[in-house]
Amino acid sequence: MAEKKRTESSFIFKVLLIGEAAVGKTSLTLKFVHGKFKSDYLLTVGMEPYSKYLKIGKDVATLSIWDIAGQQRFDVFRTMFFKGAKAALLVFDLTRPQTLNKLDDWHEDLIKNAGKDVLKILVGNKNDLVDLRSVPKKDAVAFAKKINAMAYIETSAKTGENVNESFHQITTKLIERAKK
Ligand code: G3D
Ligand code: MG
Numbered sequence: 001m002a003e004k005k006r007t008e009s010s011f012i013f014k015v016l017l018i019g020e021a022a023v024g025k026t027s028l029t030l031k032f033v034h035g036k037f038k039s040d041y042l043l044t045v046g047m048e049p050y051s052k053y054l055k056i057g058k059d060v061a062t063l064s065i066w067d068i069a070g071q072q073r074f075d076v077f078r079t080m081f082f083k084g085a086k087a088a089l090l091v092f093d094l095t096r097p098q099t100l101n102k103l104d105d106w107h108e109d110l111i112k113n114a115g116k117d118v119l120k121i122l123v124g125n126k127n128d129l130v131d132l133r134s135v136p137k138k139d140a141v142a143f144a145k146k147i148n149a150m151a152y153i154e155t156s157a158k159t160g161e162n163v164n165e166s167f168h169q170i171t172t173k174l175i176e177r178a179k180k
Contacts, residue, residue, distance in 0.1 A: 010059070010060045010061065010062070011059065011060075011061040011062070011174070011175055011178050012061070012062045012063075012064060013061060013062075013063055013064065013086045013087060013171065013174045013178075014049075014063075014064045014066065014084050014085045014086055014087075015063050015064065015065050015066070015085070015086065015087045015088065015089070015167075015170065016065075016066050016067075016068065016081070016082070016085045016087070016088040016089070016110070016114070017029060017065065017066070017067045017068065017088070017089045017091055018068055018088055018089070018090055018091065018106045018109075018110060019090060019091035019092055019099065019102075019103060019106060020092070020093070020096075020098075020099045020102045020103075020106075021069075022093070023091045023092055023093040023096075023099050023125055023126075024091060024093065024125040024126060024155075024157045025067045025068070025089075025091050026067050027125075027157035027158075028089070028091065028123070028125060028155065028157045028163055028166075029050055029065055029067045030050075030157075031157045031160055031163045032052065032065070032163050032164060032166075032167050033050045033051075033052050033065065035160075037157055037158050037160070049064045049065055049066045050064075050065040050067070051063070051064055051065070052065060052167070054167070054168070054171050056168065056171060056172055056175060059175050061171050061174070061175055063167065063171060066081055066085070068081055078109075078113065079113065081113075082109070082110065082113030082114045083113070083114070084114075085110075085114040085118055086118060086119060086174055087118060087119040087120070087121070087170045087173075087174055088110055088114070088118055088119070088120050088121075089121050089123050089166060089170070090103050090106060090107060090110075090120060090121070090122050090123065090147070090149070091123045091125055092122075092123070092124055092125070092135070092140075093124075093125055093126050094124045094125065094126050094127060094129065094132075094133050094134070094135050094154065095126055095129050095132040095133060095134055095135075096134070096135075097134055097135050097139075100124075100135055100139065100140060100143060103122075103143065103147075107120075107147050119150060119170060119173055119174060119177070120147060120148070120149040120150065121149055121150055121151050121152075121153060121166060121169065121170050122140060122143060122144040122147070122149045122151070122152045122153070123152075123153055123154075123155055123166055124140050124152070124153070124154045124155070125154075125155050125156065125157060126156060126157075126158070127154040127155055127156040127159075127161055127162070128156040128158045128159050128161070137154075140152050140154075150169070150170070150173055151169060153165065153166050153169070
């Protein structure tokens, strides 16, 4: 009797980008989704999620990517934003140390609203601004460890460095988890 062989499976994951204003959340999202930097749509207006289809090995996954606008942090939409999220990129700006410090609050919000099992990756963005860099790698690594993030990655939405890698890493892990 012929048995149908399972060759691929598909998954849908809600992924959040959180962090202070102007760290590059929208830029990273657009770079990943459209491959572009500095588009006309940089302003985060609402909460319309972006959708991206990814193929990793034999698996396919659709990411529903939610990029929050800073000012929405305290309003009623927050519940909707966090609800059902499976993973989050906690983003800070490598040229502004206070944006890393502030991730403590964002992390607290995340856990409170999305649960403690949400997968986290710490992202230090604007890696291209080498001369302005003011966050030592060890500080970021220490924070990643403290919040139990799966990784710390330095990115540039401008050059594209490590942008795909960040989303791929998180998706690979999400698929792994979903299969368990
Ligand atoms: P946000 O969504 O987190 O608020 P944005 O941040 O994506 O709107 O980005 C804020 C500003 O930082 C934008 O500049 C954007 O172009 C810039 N930016 C984002 N990522 C990078 C990066 O990796 N490198 C550099 N050099 N700049 C980046 P403007 O001037 O449009 O306000
Ligand atoms: Mg934005």
